[in-house]
Amino acid sequence: MIRKNAGTNELVVRRAxxxxxxxxxxxxxxxRLSDGRVSEVGDNLRGGRELEADGLHxxxxxxxxxxxxxxxxxxxxxxxxxxxxxxxxxxxxxxxMMPNTDPIVDSPVIVSGLARRIERESRVRAQISAALHVxxxxxxxxxxxxxxxxxxxxxxxxxxxxxxxxxxxNGMMYARSAGLPLILHxxxxxxxxxxxxxxxxxxxxxxxxxxxxAEDVATATALILAAETxxxxxxxxxxxxxxAALVAFFxxxxxxxxxxxxxxxxxxxxxxxxxEGLYRVNPPLRPDADRSGVGEALxxxxxxxxxxxxxxHASEEKELPLEEAAPGFLGHETAFAALYTELVLPGKLTLAxxxxxxxxxxxxxxxxxxxxxxxxxxxxxxVDLSERWTVDAGTMISRSSNSPYLGRTxxxxxxxxxxxxxVVYDRTGAQLGTRG
Amino acid sequence: xxxxxxxxxxxAGREELREILTLARAHAEGRVANTLAGKTVCLAFFEASTxxxxxxxxxxxxxxxxxxxxxxxxxxxxxGESLVxxxxxxxxxxxxxxxxxxxxxGAAALASRYTSAPVINAGDGCGxxxxxxxxxxxxxxxxxxxxxxxxxxxxxxxxxxxxxxVARSVIPAFTKAGMEISLVAPRTLLPSDAGAWGLPVLPSVxxxxxxxxxxxxxxxxxxxxxxxxxxxxxxxxxxxxxxxRRHLRGGTLVMHPGPxxxxxxxxxxxxxxxxxxxxNQVAAGIAVRxxxxxVATGAADRVAA
Numbered sequence: 001m002i003r004k005n006a007g008t009n010e011l012v013v014r015r016a017x018x019x020x021x022x023x024x025x026x027x028x029x030x031x032r033l034s035d036g037r038v039s040e041v042g043d044n045l046r047g048g049r050e051l052e053a054d055g056l057h058x059x060x061x062x063x064x065x066x067x068x069x070x071x072x073x074x075x076x077x078x079x080x081x082x083x084x085x086x087x088x089x090x091x092x093x094x095x096x097m098m099p100n101t102d103p104i105v106d107s108p109v110i111v112s113g114l115a116r117r118i119e120r121e122s123r124v125r126a127q128i129s130a131a132l133h134v135x136x137x138x139x140x141x142x143x144x145x146x147x148x149x150x151x152x153x154x155x156x157x158x159x160x161x162x163x164x165x166x167x168x169x170n171g172m173m174y175a176r177s178a179g180l181p182l183i184l185h186x187x188x189x190x191x192x193x194x195x196x197x198x199x200x201x202x203x204x205x206x207x208x209x210x211x212x213x214a215e216d217v218a219t220a221t222a223l224i225l226a227a228e229t230x231x232x233x234x235x236x237x238x239x240x241x242x243x244a245a246l247v248a249f250f251x252x253x254x255x256x257x258x259x260x261x262x263x264x265x266x267x268x269x270x271x272x273x274x275x276e277g278l279y280r281v282n283p284p285l286r287p288d289a290d291r292s293g294v295g296e297a298l299x300x301x302x303x304x305x306x307x308x309x310x311x312x313h314a315s316e317e318k319e320l321p322l323e324e325a326a327p328g329f330l331g332h333e334t335a336f337a338a339l340y341t342e343l344v345l346p347g348k349l350t351l352a353x354x355x356x357x358x359x360x361x362x363x364x365x366x367x368x369x370x371x372x373x374x375x376x377x378x379x380x381x382x383v384d385l386s387e388r389w390t391v392d393a394g395t396m397i398s399r400s401s402n403s404p405y406l407g408r409t410x411x412x413x414x415x416x417x418x419x420x421x422x423v424v425y426d427r428t429g430a431q432l433g434t435r436g
Numbered sequence: 437x438x439x440x441x442x443x444x445x446x447x448a449g450r451e452e453l454r455e456i457l458t459l460a461r462a463h464a465e466g467r468v469a470n471t472l473a474g475k476t477v478c479l480a481f482f483e484a485s486t487x488x489x490x491x492x493x494x495x496x497x498x499x500x501x502x503x504x505x506x507x508x509x510x511x512x513x514x515x516g517e518s519l520v521x522x523x524x525x526x527x528x529x530x531x532x533x534x535x536x537x538x539x540x541x542g543a544a545a546l547a548s549r550y551t552s553a554p555v556i557n558a559g560d561g562c563g564x565x566x567x568x569x570x571x572x573x574x575x576x577x578x579x580x581x582x583x584x585x586x587x588x589x590x591x592x593x594x595x596x597x598x599x600x601x602v603a604r605s606v607i608p609a610f611t612k613a614g615m616e617i618s619l620v621a622p623r624t625l626l627p628s629d630a631g632a633w634g635l636p637v638l639p640s641v642x643x644x645x646x647x648x649x650x651x652x653x654x655x656x657x658x659x660x661x662x663x664x665x666x667x668x669x670x671x672x673x674x675x676x677x678x679x680x681r682r683h684l685r686g687g688t689l690v691m692h693p694g695p696x697x698x699x700x701x702x703x704x705x706x707x708x709x710x711x712x713x714x715x716n717q718v719a720a721g722i723a724v725r726x727x728x729x730x731v732a733t734g735a736a737d738r739v740a741a
Contacts, residue, residue, distance in 0.1 A: 203627030204446075206541045206562035206604050211628065275542025275563070319520055321540035323561060 010034045011421060012045050016053035016382065020060050020372040021352045022360030031058065033378035036420040041374060053382055056415060059355045061093025061124075061379035063362035063370045064332065065183065065259065066158070066236050066307035069095075069126075071117070072110070073102030078312040078399050080114075083332075084122040086310070086398040088425035090332035091381035091414040093124050094362075094369040096183070099131040100159035106131035106142045111150035123424040124417075125369060125379070127153040129183055132171045138163045141171055144178040153366065156183035158236065163189060165221050172231035181232035181365075186218035186243070187283065195323050197284040201272035207322050212240045212290070215283050219243040227254035234365065237309050239264040239283040241293025248302040257365060259307040260294045262335045263404055266342040267291070271404070277318050277325025278402060281311075298357060299349050305361035306354075308335045312400030330403040334391055336383065337410035345411060378421040387413040441554045442728055443544045444564040445605045450612045454583050456727050457574050459736060463499075464723035471730040472501035475532040480522055480547075481507040481558070482538040487694060487718065488558050488568075492535050495725035504529070519543055520550050527551035532733050536560070541601070554732035562599050568693050569605035571724040573613060575716040576651065579689060587614030592644035594620040594677055595655035595701060598627050602693045603655055607633060620644050620677060624666040640676040641683055652679050653691045654701040662700065674700055684711045691717060 011033045018025045018041070030045035031038060069083035078086075087095050097114070099105035105114065111128055118126045130152035134140040136159060144155055155175055161184070162168040168184075175182050191214035196202045198209025219235060223246055226233035235258040238244055247258045263281060268288050271279040279285065286294075297303045308331025317326035336358060343349040359381075363370015369379045390409045393401035417425035462468050477496040481489055489507070496503045506513055506522065513522060519538065526534055527550065535556045536544050541563030548555040559565040577583045591610050597603045597619055610617055618636045619626065620643070630637060638644050641652065657673065667673050674680075679690055680703040690702060690712045698704040706712060730736050 198628045200629040200632040203629040203632050204604070206564070206601055206627075208562065209628060275545050277542075277546070316518065319546070321519070321538070321542040321546055321561070323540040323542075 009049060009421065010047045011049045011051060012047035013051045013053050013058060013380075013382070014045070016056050016058035018058045018372065019352060019355055020360065021356045022060065022364075022371050023373045025372055026352070031372065031380070033418070033421040036378055038372055038374050038376055038378050041372065055384070057383045057385055059091070059381050059383065060359040060363065060370050060372050061381050061417065061419065062091045062336065062358040063094035063366055064092045064308050064310065064335070065096040065234070065362050065365060066098060067095045067310040067332070068098050068100070068312065068328070070312055071101060071114070076399070077314050080117050080121040080126065082397070082399045083310070083312075084124045084126060085425070086330070086332045086396070088123045088417045088419070089397045089414060089427070090335055091383065091417050092332055093379035093381070093417060093419045094127070094366055095124055096127045096129050096153060096366065098158045099129055099156055100136055104131050104136050105129070106134050106136070108143060108146040108150035111147050111152050115151040124419050127366060129154045129156040129158070131155065132157045132162065132175070132182065133167065136160050138167050141174055144175055144180055148178055148180055152180065154181045154183055156185070158183060158185040161185045161187040161189070161218055165225065168222065169225045169229060172225055172229040172233065176229060176231040181234060183234045183236050184222045185237070186215055186222050186235060188214050188218045191217060195280055195284070195327070196272045197269040197286050199269050199287050201269050205273055205275060207272055207275070210284060212242065212286065215240055216242045216246065219246050223247065223250040223254060223256060226250065226256050230255060234258065236307060237261050237264065237283055238297070238303055239286050239294060240290045241297075244294055244297035244302055248297070251302070257304040258302070259305050259362070260298055260303050261309050262306060262331060262338045263329055264291065265295050265298065265306070266338050267404055272322070275322055277320040277322050279404060280322050280325045280327045281329050281404075282327040295343060295348055299353060305357045305365070306335065306339065307362065308332055312398050313402045314400060318402050328402070330396065330398050330400060333397060334403055334405045334410065336414060337389070337412045338405055340385065340412035341410045378418060380418050381414055382416040383412060384415050385412045387411070389413050440732060441548050442556045442566045442732060443548060444557065445566045445569050445609045446564070448609060448612055450614075453570070453573060453609060453612055456570060456724070456731060457577060457583055459730065460570075460574050460720070460723045460727040463726040470500035471726070471735040472496060472499035472733060475501045475733055475735070476530055477501045477503050477533045477535065477729060478526045478531040479503065479505045479535045480513070480526065480537070481505070482513055482519065482536070482543070483559070485537050485559070487721070488537065491721035492558060492725050495722045496729055498722065499726050499729060501532075501729070504531070519547060523547040523550045527553060533729055556728060556732055559601050561601065563601050563604060565601040565605045567721075567725055567728055568602050569609040570728065571720040572606055572653070572691060572693070572717055573609050574724050575713050575720040576689070576691070578720070579713055579716065583613065588616070589650045590616045590618070590648050591651040591653050592618050592620050592638065592641070592647065592649040593653045593655065594641060594644065594679070596625045596657050596661065597621050597630065597655065598625045599658065599661070600655045606653065607635070618644060618647055618649070622667065622677075641679055645683060645688065649688065651689045651691060652683065654679055656693060656695065657697060657700055659697075670700055677701075678703060679706055681705055681709075684709065689713055694718065
């Protein structure tokens with residue numbers, strides 16, 4: 001559908017407020033995109049096609065290393081087409097797809113099949129995370145070198161985690177020799193016996209809770225093994241202050257990075273008292289002390305970046321009591337606005353750090369995108385920081401509508417997304433005002 | 437009073453409780469009849485229940501209602517029909533009240549969003565069991581000589597608070613009635629943030645009596661939780677958290693929502709002792725549920741209580 005890096009057209013984005021902490025850009029300037037790459041950044045650039053972006057902010061395209069596009073198996077909830085359109089609408093130009101689909105992405109033929117469908121259907125640069133173990137059952141390792149040859153970027157145990165520390169240790173050693181980084185979901189299932197955070201709201205409401213230790217114990221295990229094996233390890237969806245502190249301790253002892261999610265940065269387990277299935281997510285929403293602790297860790301760079309854990313669910317899996325609802329939230333379309341509204345506007349996080357955490361840092365982890373450096377891919381997002389909008393199920397681009405922000409009014413809206421020099425999202429439908 | 441749901445007692449007011457108990461007394465004394473004539477009460481039980489289902493059924497029939505019963509055996513519920521679809525169906529059939537039992541907390545609140553009929557929570561997961569707490573309050577107030585004489589009395593809630601919907605309804609109801617409450621349980625049977633209730637936690641029934649408990653409210657310990665990770669043995673549980681004859685001194689009352697595990701929560705010779713309100717609790721169920729159904733359907737307007 002969109003041929004990346006194949007555009008021969010030139011496009012000059014004029015007069016945008018450019019911010020890219022990674023490339024050291026901050027100011028009103030023009031950006032020339034040629035042949036799918038950023039070719040020039042400066043003043044008074046002119047070109048065959050021009051896009052007047054006066055009043056808009058221009059950031060490097062966001063990169064989301066944690067998304068569930070439900071393909072194969074649950075195309076009623078999301079497809080590569082709809083997931084990538086949803087990502088583009090959120091300003092994401094790069095996405096990593098998680099392997100816990102049906103079937104699990106644990107064999108080279110599934111990886112190569114997905115890669116071909118991405119080529120045909122994805123509006124953004126989608127990458128594949130294959131499973132760390134066969135069937136994500138935590139027993140037999142996958143054929144990691146063949147998975148890599150088939151096109152996998154990394155391996156992951158997302159959705160369940162790895163119950164056995166011994167299996168995890170072997171998986172990390174083998175992944176290292178295969179040259180694959182790992183994305184780890186840290187959850188101890190002997191502790192995680194509930195469906196929400198085991199706190200005040202759960203105690204009062206009588207909803208079975210899982211303690212924070214369910215995450216912290218597994219995070220500690222993963223970090224210790226990362227240090228021991230030397231594997232390139234990424235801890236995803238860190239949601240507690242203690243897990244963030246553990247990551248900090250291991251930062252110079254292991255090859256480790258970590259992310260947290262927009263919802264863990266902006267919402268708390270107070271929502272459990274609504275008893276609504278919509279608010280079930282894993283790891284669960286935490287108390288305010290963890291929400292702010294994780295936010296400080298993101299600010300300080302202990303947590304390297306943000307990933308959304310975009311997890312679409314059909315309405316029949318969410319219109320249920322909390323205990324029976326499927327865990328997970330939509331993430332792509334609200335990520336920037338939620339974080340800009342809840343963290344940047346109140347002064348808890350700088351806009352530059354948010355751009356770094358959504359674009360530059362995850363772009364470096366993936367190895368492409370997240371930068372406006374000359375010569376790099378022309379992946380960028382245009383944002384109107386003044387627009388206030390209300391999150392509405394009816395206007396979601398995802399096939400699902402399970403956003404925890406439904407009904408909330410947020411500030412800051414993505415108005416256009418460009419991948420490889422091609423406009424892949426244009427909110428107003430006016431070709432972003434390009435002319436020429 | 438208009439139509440209202442009974443989903444939870446967390447926010448019940450003192451006057452509201454008094455009003456329902458007064459109406460229940462009128463029902464118990466046979467001073468009102470046929471308050472639900474021409475109305476249809478639907479019992480939707482997604483979880484096995486004997487006494488609660490029978491009690492609601494009798495209560496509705498005695499008030500003249502037509503009763504439709506759906507249970508997990510031999511109904512659309514057993515065919516996997518969702519909670520939401522079942523409730524919508526009952527709504528379309530013209531239910532005037534839906535009595536719901538469900539294994540997940542919050543089910544009654546969810547159901548209430550899909551029907552214009554009042555939903556009466558007959559127990560949802562570990563969440564709430566409002567009519568149980570109301571009948572407990574009724575039985576106790578009758579035993580002490582009236583609602584206003586409940587104030588200042590001390591109740592020890594003993595046992596598996598963690599998994600108890602009864603506890604989550606009884607605690608706010610007893611508190612609103614002016615009683616003081618303590619919790620008596622091992623840490624493994626308390627919610628992690630039991631402190632959120634702001635109640636003292638005591639280590640045994642003996643301590644509860646020293647604390648001045650007038651009422652020992654024991655909770656059922658499910659069979660599967662009697663041994664293993666939360667409780668080491670029945671013997672140890674009964675020794676510290678079981679009520680036995682030696683605890684019955686100075687007019688202490690014993691309550692239990694049933695069914696009792698004799699020799700576990702309460703020793704066999706205490707269950708039917710004069711100090712036990714357990715038969716009174718069961719008997720109160722019909723009058724209290726009649727009153728609840730009457731209030732819920734808005735029929736209380738026509739009752740001169």
